[in-house]
Amino acid sequence: MAAAVCLVVGQGYVGLPVAMQAVEAGFDVIGFDADSSKVKRLNAGDSYVEDVDSEVVQRALASGRYRAVATLDDLDGFDVAVISVPTPLREGAPDLGHIETAATNVGNHLHKGATVILESTTYPGTTEELVAPILEDRSGLIAGRDFHLGYSPERIDPGNPTWTFTNTPKVVSGIDEASLAAVRGFYDQLVDRTVPVKSPKEAELTKLLENTFRHVNIALVNELAMYAHDLGIDIWEAIDAASTKPFGYLRFTPGPGVGGHCLPVDPSYLSWRVRRSLGQSFRFVELANDVNDHMPDYVVRRLVVAFNQRGLAVKGQRVLLLGYAYKKNTGDARETPAASIARQLVGLGAQVCVADPHVDEAQLPSDVERVDADAEELEGADAVVLLADHDAFDLTAAARARFVLDCRHRLTGPNVEQL
Numbered sequence: 001m002a003a004a005v006c007l008v009v010g011q012g013y014v015g016l017p018v019a020m021q022a023v024e025a026g027f028d029v030i031g032f033d034a035d036s037s038k039v040k041r042l043n044a045g046d047s048y049v050e051d052v053d054s055e056v057v058q059r060a061l062a063s064g065r066y067r068a069v070a071t072l073d074d075l076d077g078f079d080v081a082v083i084s085v086p087t088p089l090r091e092g093a094p095d096l097g098h099i100e101t102a103a104t105n106v107g108n109h110l111h112k113g114a115t116v117i118l119e120s121t122t123y124p125g126t127t128e129e130l131v132a133p134i135l136e137d138r139s140g141l142i143a144g145r146d147f148h149l150g151y152s153p154e155r156i157d158p159g160n161p162t163w164t165f166t167n168t169p170k171v172v173s174g175i176d177e178a179s180l181a182a183v184r185g186f187y188d189q190l191v192d193r194t195v196p197v198k199s200p201k202e203a204e205l206t207k208l209l210e211n212t213f214r215h216v217n218i219a220l221v222n223e224l225a226m227y228a229h230d231l232g233i234d235i236w237e238a239i240d241a242a243s244t245k246p247f248g249y250l251r252f253t254p255g256p257g258v259g260g261h262c263l264p265v266d267p268s269y270l271s272w273r274v275r276r277s278l279g280q281s282f283r284f285v286e287l288a289n290d291v292n293d294h295m296p297d298y299v300v301r302r303l304v305v306a307f308n309q310r311g312l313a314v315k316g317q318r319v320l321l322l323g324y325a326y327k328k329n330t331g332d333a334r335e336t337p338a339a340s341i342a343r344q345l346v347g348l349g350a351q352v353c354v355a356d357p358h359v360d361e362a363q364l365p366s367d368v369e370r371v372d373a374d375a376e377e378l379e380g381a382d383a384v385v386l387l388a389d390h391d392a393f394d395l396t397a398a399a400r401a402r403f404v405l406d407c408r409h410r411l412t413g414p415n416v417e418q419l
């Protein structure tokens, strides 16, 4: 019997791991991505997603059960389709254009009995109110009666060696019982544990709840860090002490701001939905956005004050940003707070250089200098700002720089100031 065909739309941070795991599970997998340069790299066995080794892609290609495609012209149906395309914000509002295009393409190839699953993070209601009508319109079929439809949020934590795609429980849902069974049956072959919820709306909200929870708690410690500094209190000591409480407390730490594809974006999908449907403002999200969005300004202000205390203007100073990715040990610079910090420092006339072995040249602004975090650069900098504490950095050497603003609480020494 021929293997079941799985179409994965979008071969990025989310879609590629799903595709690779589906190959492992025995599916014939078609990885469809609108970016033909990515498709070319995948078909050459070259992974651009850090959590997926190139050898894994090469093995999948060699098995004959994986191919990447940039068009679906030759596709003769599928058994399961997973949609994992971006859901950005445009002028503060959800931009569902990628989902609409993906659903149109999937609908064009949808046959009776197939299952369609949305994985993109989005506001509650998207699967039933946006995706289902497009699929029905393109295929002439009826959701539930002729094909299964569901939503399953992704929980990928890039760079996390403990919680991987397979051992992180996966929330699953369907528009009816048969759809839930089909969606669950698919993921049961890919991950260790699935967690069913009663409809796609609950599954969509689960993802937004998880990310809003992080966003709000990070904003809480960020705001507290600013006040504690002004009050002369060591916030880190308080956080360490609070973290010894074995119940009712979860540790979050201050930083230079939030980045990546999730925290700066996802909570706004929820607040947009609340405002549009209920006419209410989701105040926690608005406040967390406000605090977290302004952390880069605070980092720059602390640097300006530090130079001022030494009788120096920022203009002309050589400032070395250690880490440009938004997160430790990753090369993901999407929405990174480092971009705003670099831009503001350049605007003040500083000579800004960036050391980040994980981030591609193309992701760096053109007006900063890319350098290695070697002894010469660390000694030559008038100030070093630790933004992402990658394992690749020699933090002991960094702590000896002329002045260090440590936004990650990793360094100690007479020249080090904590955020």
Ligand SMILES: NC(=O)c1ccc[n+]([C@@H]2O[C@H](COP(=O)([O-])OP(=O)(O)OC[C@H]3O[C@@H](n4cnc5c(N)ncnc54)[C@H](O)[C@@H]3O)[C@@H](O)[C@H]2O)c1
Pocket (backbone or CB within 6 Å): 009, 010, 011, 012, 013, 014, 015, 032, 033, 034, 035, 038, 084, 085, 086, 087, 098, 099, 101, 102, 119, 120, 121, 122, 154, 155, 156, 157, 158, 261, 262
């Ligand atoms: N990256 C994460 O850690 C993470 C975690 C959980 C959820 N998510 C969510 O998953 C979704 C995808 O995120 P990602 O990080 O994988 O994004 P990504 O940018 O890494 O990948 C998306 C891919 O989709 C492709 N694409 C865009 N429109 C397309 C279309 N119409 N047809 C085919 N391909 C198309 C892009 O070229 C890109 O390669 C988003 O909704 C995101 O919020 C991401």
